[in-house]
């Protein structure tokens with residue numbers, strides 16, 4: 001893999017700052033803690049983009065809860081598109097039957113990925129199944145997906161940082177940045 005350039009060469013603008021993230025996530029955590037007070041909350045993080053959000057979010061949830069991870073990949077689509085169908089690349093460790101599952105996602109774009117994941121997990125009979133996404137590119141939606149918790153609605157720009165990658169790098173950045181498309185083009 002090609003060694004990455006310093007991120008600021010690829011950054012057009014900061015879309016969501018570290019301060020904005022660290023203010024919003026406790027609000028989401030408080031809401032979730034309230035909504036799931038008497039429930040059996042089980043967070044499922046979709047790898048890899050959701051990891052930063054998950055770890056910050058779970059520290060803001062003050063009721064007992066468990067976590068698990070899964071990874072999915074889309075069938076027959078380019079790196080920047082979603083085909084609508086996903087394959088489980090890494091399955092959950094634990095059974096979700098009867099549990100109150102909250103999916104933790106980095107970003108919902110067309111909605112195809114999350115729609116497909118909801119269908120797969122719904123078939124395993126959780127008691128409830130909801131979605132919490134940090135970012136929502138609402139204008140791009142193709143699939144009808146119910147999203148219960150949203151960090152930020154964002155425009156149709158390709159973003160990176162805070163879990164989201166640019167060719168696997170820059171996930172560690174503490175903010176969400178917009179890619180400078182004159183300096184960066186995705187590999188084919």
Ligand code: IMP
Pocket residue numbers: 049081082106107108109110111112113114157158159160164165
């Ligand atoms: P969807 O199936 O179109 O909703 O795509 C969702 C997935 O596409 C996310 O889980 C991300 O992995 C990826 N994705 C969509 N937009 C972006 C972006 O702006 N930056 C990084 N990844 C993105």
Ligand code: MG
Pocket residue numbers: 046047048049050106107
């Ligand atoms: Mg993702």
